Amino acid sequence: MAEHTQQATSQVLLREMGISDAAIERRLTIVGFEPADLPRIAALKGVVVAHASECMEVFFTHLSKLDEAKVLLSSPALLDKARRLKRDHLLAMVQGDYGARYVEQRLELGALYAKVGLDARVFLGAFHALLKHVGSLVMKELERTPIAGFESFMSLTKIAFFDISLIVDILVFERERIIRQQQEAIRELSTPVLQIRERLLLLPIIGVIDTHRARLITESLLRSVRANRAKVVVMDVTGVATIDSRVANHILQTVLAARLMGAHVIVTGLSAEVAQSLVALGIELSKLDTVGDLQGGLEEAERILGYRVIATEGGAPPALGAT
Amino acid sequence: MAVPLLKQGDVLIASIQAALTDQDLVQLREDIADRVGRFRSRGVVIDVTSLDVLDSFATRTLRSIAYTAKLRGANTVVVGIQPDVAFAMVQLGLALEGIATALDLEEGLAHLDALATEGRHRAR
Numbered sequence: 001m002a003e004h005t006q007q008a009t010s011q012v013l014l015r016e017m018g019i020s021d022a023a024i025e026r027r028l029t030i031v032g033f034e035p036a037d038l039p040r041i042a043a044l045k046g047v048v049v050a051h052a053s054e055c056m057e058v059f060f061t062h063l064s065k066l067d068e069a070k071v072l073l074s075s076p077a078l079l080d081k082a083r084r085l086k087r088d089h090l091l092a093m094v095q096g097d098y099g100a101r102y103v104e105q106r107l108e109l110g111a112l113y114a115k116v117g118l119d120a121r122v123f124l125g126a127f128h129a130l131l132k133h134v135g136s137l138v139m140k141e142l143e144r145t146p147i148a149g150f151e152s153f154m155s156l157t158k159i160a161f162f163d164i165s166l167i168v169d170i171l172v173f174e175r176e177r178i179i180r181q182q183q184e185a186i187r188e189l190s191t192p193v194l195q196i197r198e199r200l201l202l203l204p205i206i207g208v209i210d211t212h213r214a215r216l217i218t219e220s221l222l223r224s225v226r227a228n229r230a231k232v233v234v235m236d237v238t239g240v241a242t243i244d245s246r247v248a249n250h251i252l253q254t255v256l257a258a259r260l261m262g263a264h265v266i267v268t269g270l271s272a273e274v275a276q277s278l279v280a281l282g283i284e285l286s287k288l289d290t291v292g293d294l295q296g297g298l299e300e301a302e303r304i305l306g307y308r309v310i311a312t313e314g315g316a317p318p319a320l321g322a323t
Numbered sequence: 324m325a326v327p328l329l330k331q332g333d334v335l336i337a338s339i340q341a342a343l344t345d346q347d348l349v350q351l352r353e354d355i356a357d358r359v360g361r362f363r364s365r366g367v368v369i370d371v372t373s374l375d376v377l378d379s380f381a382t383r384t385l386r387s388i389a390y391t392a393k394l395r396g397a398n399t400v401v402v403g404i405q406p407d408v409a410f411a412m413v414q415l416g417l418a419l420e421g422i423a424t425a426l427d428l429e430e431g432l433a434h435l436d437a438l439a440t441e442g443r444h445r446a447r
Contacts (some may be wrong), residue, residue, distance in 0.1 A: 222406035262425035
């Protein structure tokens with residue numbers, strides 16, 4: 001069961017990272033792998049399979065000398081798994097089949113490195129030690145034909161570099177995962193639609209608007225217009241530093257769509273920079289009702305809805321809960 | 324399927340219940356043009372709440388209904404455009420320029436009332 005989940009995880013990774021069969025083919029081409037390499041690698045099969053465990057030990061011995069790999073080495077369960085996967089890796093390297101299954105196995109090991117925070121530089125150091133050991137074994141085995149031995153080893157190196165590219169990619173991908181998740185969270189959190197009076201909605205927008213977020217804003221605004229039976233919406237963009245033509249266009253479309261639903265949208269807080277850049281871009285905003293600041297926008301909205309705010313004589317003390 | 328036209332005081336209400344063919348839309352325009360004069364209506368409300376899609380022909384016909392009714396002395400309000408429909412229309416460049424829109428039937432009637440009140444003020 002656990003094994004099955006593992007496999008599913010690396011398959012998901014394969015999909016998320018967009019590594020298709022064509023992409024694998026491409027990666028092999030990039031490292032210069034060609035059919036002629038296959039027999040040369042096959043010539044090394046015997047020696048590598050015979051010494052697989054020994055080579056794997058070299059990799060982890062090198063890691064054990066490095067402080068950066070402490071997390072991996074201090075967890076027996078993860079270390080066991082890494083050792084098993086690394087040994088499988090060595091065996092797979094000389095099998096001659098470098099398709100999706102092979103890449104999945106690399107990603108599984110890479111994901112484990114990412115989990116224990118093993119950086120690319122640390123991995124590369126240990127991997128180099130391992131290659132060096134394999135190289136010296138190969139040269140010893142084929143000492144009578146050093147040229148052939150060297151060529152075979154260089155063919156194997158192509159696969160090694162192919163593996164390195166995958167490991168580095170997954171380490172970067174996993175690191176960026178956090179960034180992606182946070183961006184998602186920010187987007188979800190940052191489009192509140194607030195009702196501040198009967199039939200009056202406030203939509204404060206803060207931060208950067210991209211196409212994806214613009215769509216979220218549109219959706220939540222139009223839905224809220226219906227749910228709250230809004231007649232006027234004040235869209236405040238004081239917190240938006242830049243607006244490009246695409247986003248401006250999207251805002252315009254949202255405003256027109258809201259109008260089709262019978263709601264009037266007032267846009268407030270266009271900063272001096274934004275206003276100038278919109279004019280410079282030549283964006284047609286005459287269909288927008290804009291008011292300088294949020295206060296002015298709210299007053300205009302109240303006027304449309306027929307509210308009149310009157311200050312009472314002397315005001316009243318704030319209502320405090322306990323006292 | 325013909326669209327039922329309901330007379331409510333001096334307002335004519337067209338409540339669209341199901342997707343309309345182009346033929347139905349043309350029929351609706353003829354019916355409204357006729358009834359507005361017969362009932363001496365001062366307003367027309369077209370309720371499109373149940374429509375999932377408003378294409379270019381429907382939009383154009385709604386606009387021509389509004390202009391026709393205006394020439395016969397009645398203001399038109401289109402009510403109940405769904406959020407998705409509204410955004411799709413705007414993306415396709417099908418904004419209903421020059422036509423009043425409102426959230427639902429109630430709002431549409433209130434809008435027509437406001438127009439009538441304004442008209443009386445101006446007449447005074």
